[in-house]
Amino acid sequence: MAGLSAGRLLSTRTLCSVAPASQIVELRDVAIRIGATPVLRDLDLTIGPGEVVGLFGGNGAGKTTLLRLLATQLRPTSGSATVLGSDLAGEGRLDVRSRIGFIGHTPALYPELTLRENLAFAAAVTGHSGGEVDAALATVGLAAAADRPVNACSYGMQRRTEFARELMLEPELILLDEPHSALDVAASDLVSHLTDDVVARGGAALLVSHDRERVEKLVGRSLDLRGGTLA
């Protein structure tokens, strides 16, 4: 248990200590219950490097739950789940977190801090520089709004900031939950820009959406979640 050795505090840390995985996501016979409620069952899913996958399904089907599993926010109740070579049931999942990008329904930003402060924090804990922060904000078109606190920004501006964060952090797996919602016409290309970026680095992307027409243009493979499992 690496975490129990206090010596780690004094040393530096290797985020990528696992061997490069042949597959980015590997789920085998995974089930998830939340409390007593079964949400997902019999899930088998493999996503390899360079893949962009679309995930569709009705409201409450379990799409967000699956993304949260892959983002290490939930643990599988049973089955074997591996992301970037790290077992999602074990403690090792904490170490791949910084390599997995996630944009969910609710913006994960500190409401009191400005957009720049939010990104600067993300940069500081992941070893990126301040220059990258400004570059990312400029990419998403928020350079002029960088010093506005998040709670004084529109919903779309908050989502754009999350895209800026992911562009800056360069994850190897990006999970996008309804990425087009709240982005205006000019910004909607951010989605493909981000997935292209990740894929170009040998990563993979998983996109959840209800707008099949629009998203199927971006993905190489589509999955349907129905009855708690992939159809």
Add this chain to the structure above:
Amino acid sequence: MAGLSAGRLLSTRTLCSVAPASQIVELRDVAIRIGATPVLRDLDLTIGPGEVVGLFGGNGAGKTTLLRLLATQLRPTSGSATVLGSDLAGEGRLDVRSRIGFIGHTPALYPELTLRENLAFAAAVTGHSGGEVDAALATVGLAAAADRPVNACSYGMQRRTEFARELMLEPELILLDEPHSALDVAASDLVSHLTDDVVARGGAALLVSHDRERVEKLVGRSLDLRGGTLA
């Protein structure tokens, strides 16, 4: 100032004491500042009974701000603003609140309460019956999930619950902020169902969206918000 007479507490209350307005929304030369920041200016807008209006504009243009003004959550900084015959700058706006429906970016639901409890509360304070609650939940397809707490429901389920609330409360003006986002394919007709419902009662609807193609099919008139004002 009706609220200052404690006698009202003992009597019953007439929510619709104003005379039926000829226009549902009337803004003349309205400006809104939040703190020191000017967000909207020179706004002129009239929406009559039976109208369904689409509102478009880029991220941060001020669409949500305009809806919040009409929902009496914000007050105009200058200009004259009337909704359902009630002046939005004055205290009377408190009395038209129950007649204005609003579905915003973030679900306005109590996270600890179940879907049914949330609607039952809304019903109780507006004088609707428990039967109407169940009917509304059934309409949006959530009858079987009615006893789940909001924080154990997916985002789409939460938004559907808000549609159920508005169907039950039968507002005379309905304000929808990106109504299609989070609704699955089967549920996306809820938007037109709700606006039809309001319009059929002589009300009006205002829809904000980034998906112009989809929303222009539903609306009779489109507005563009640019540079803080309606183009």
Add this chain to the structure above:
Amino acid sequence: MSTQVALWPQIRAVAGRDLLRERRRGEVTWVTLPFGAIALLLIPLAIGIDAPTLRNIGPGLYWIVVLLFGVLVTVRRTGAASDADSALSARLGIDPGAAFIGKSLANLGLLLAFQIVVGAVAVVLYDIPLDRWPWLFVIIPAAGVGLALLGTLAGSIAAGSGGSNLVPFLVAPLAIPLLLGATQALDADLSDGNGILAWVLLMLFVDLVLAVVGVLTARPLQETQ
């Protein structure tokens, strides 16, 4: 299309909602209440006093804990107005006066439970003599009502822009008469019921003032949110 909504159902719905949310979250039951009991326990350990003195100052300590933690009960998270919360209140157009009374009733229920449980702990821990226990049936509710109203008022002031910074300054001066009334009414030096009565009347007067002020200012306060 005119809807007639009586105020009493609104009051009941608001109080019911607050109590239900608290039951689901258990913030008062599981955090505030145990902390209050633990505070009672820590105080004598910190000031290191003996049993007789403790019996003497016990009631005062009890009321202090009720006051300080009572404020916590009334400004608890489920009671506090979050963004979604205030959007919902705005949507439903609940009468501000009815909302004030409903919230105060819910607060009162929680406060009474808090007072009784923590009171039992105080009696056991500090060995407080209960010679004049019948008065408690007046004093505890009178203090509870006052604190509940005060807390609700503080909450609605805090909900306004920039207002939350001023809550402590507002609560303290108004809490002092309540605290004084409650402690003096149980003071062992008072030999007759009349002395108690005067303090109880002071508390009831404060309660009345708070109720009237609360209802009358509910609308203007709501309006400036």
Add this chain to the structure above:
Amino acid sequence: MSTQVALWPQIRAVAGRDLLRERRRGEVTWVTLPFGAIALLLIPLAIGIDAPTLRNIGPGLYWIVVLLFGVLVTVRRTGAASDADSALSARLGIDPGAAFIGKSLANLGLLLAFQIVVGAVAVVLYDIPLDRWPWLFVIIPAAGVGLALLGTLAGSIAAGSGGSNLVPFLVAPLAIPLLLGATQALDADLSDGNGILAWVLLMLFVDLVLAVVGVLTARPLQETQ
């Protein structure tokens, strides 16, 4: 694609974030701190005691207020993990130990400010004699460190499922030695520095234990959130 991130920048970033958020919100400055001072003022009113006694038990009351409100400082809203908050921590993969230390440092800063301001109020209000004031430069930080660590630990335990209900049970036992050390170290009965030293050492020992336990359990606690 391996990224090497040293822990010290992470610690600094976390502490900086917490302090910045608090500065923007002003929860401690404008709510907790005034309430603490007001509590000090109300206690003698409630227990109705005279100046000499007050001078005696004053330090104890001060420490009680620091403890109770100190816990509030550390579990304040900006420090508490909201949903978006924990989603973000999960996204960034901050080292759990570094996060623990960073948060504790921020808490320590706020607590020291609280201790000093409320301490000044206590000295003025209660006329506490400060014969052995140089010791304060050890005792106040020692108590602050302990409470800061304790609060952070309590916060991360509360962040998990079902855990928040138990924070009071956890804080109390660990707070007792801190409280004891702080009050005894300033007890007027101790005539020599040795007596004080023993209590200060007790506090430092508790601080050390809390720091070690906090860092070592950070990972398992994070993992179960």
Add this chain to the structure above:
Amino acid sequence: MTGSQQTAQRRSWLDTAALVALVGSLGMAFLTPAEATQGNVARLFYIHVPSILVAYLCFTVTLVGGVAYLVTKRRGWDHLALASAEVGVVFTGLTIAIGMIWAKPTWGVYWTWSARLTLTAVLFFTYLGYLALRRAIEDPGARAQRAAVFGILSIALIPIVHFSVLWWRDVHQPPTLLRPDEMQMDTPLLLAFYAGMIAYALVAAALIRRRYRLADLEHRVEVATRTGSGVIAGDAVAAPTLEGR
């Protein structure tokens, strides 16, 4: 050995030893000479003190089990922590009950303000809290980890309870037994005390063993039911029923 065989199992040697030792120690407690000032009531000492010391021991085992679980992640350590915490709570309760019975004739009240009494109650409630925490968390892994942390932190109370009589002025007896400098007891009394210690320790061990088995069975049931199928959460959401479509 299957689960049903385990539960149906006859009393083991440990159970027998515990029973014999318990009877023996109670016998010795009554054979010792009556105490000078308090008389027979002082015989409660032979239950009061051994039971709290055994409770301390149980809570220490909970700590050890917790640490070992965190290091090895072996389920068994968590079962041990749970079992010994439960038994410790029982023995703490016994100490308090006997103490209160003892207090009535000697101090005139069942309970009074005293640091030791109060802190013993805190000890009792803290470990009740430990057990409550375990009930509150559904996920077995998360439960074991959080409980372990709680068990580690709560151990701080034991020295506090023990030293409380020295740290605060107290009506309760100052230490007579566990004093580093000298023993203040006569030999027969001391023998009866040691007999009590051994007896209660054996009783605790027997109870812990049984509870450990039970925890193991509970865990197996949990695992077995977890993979069973139920109604999937998403099936509760239907398509909207919009009339006139």
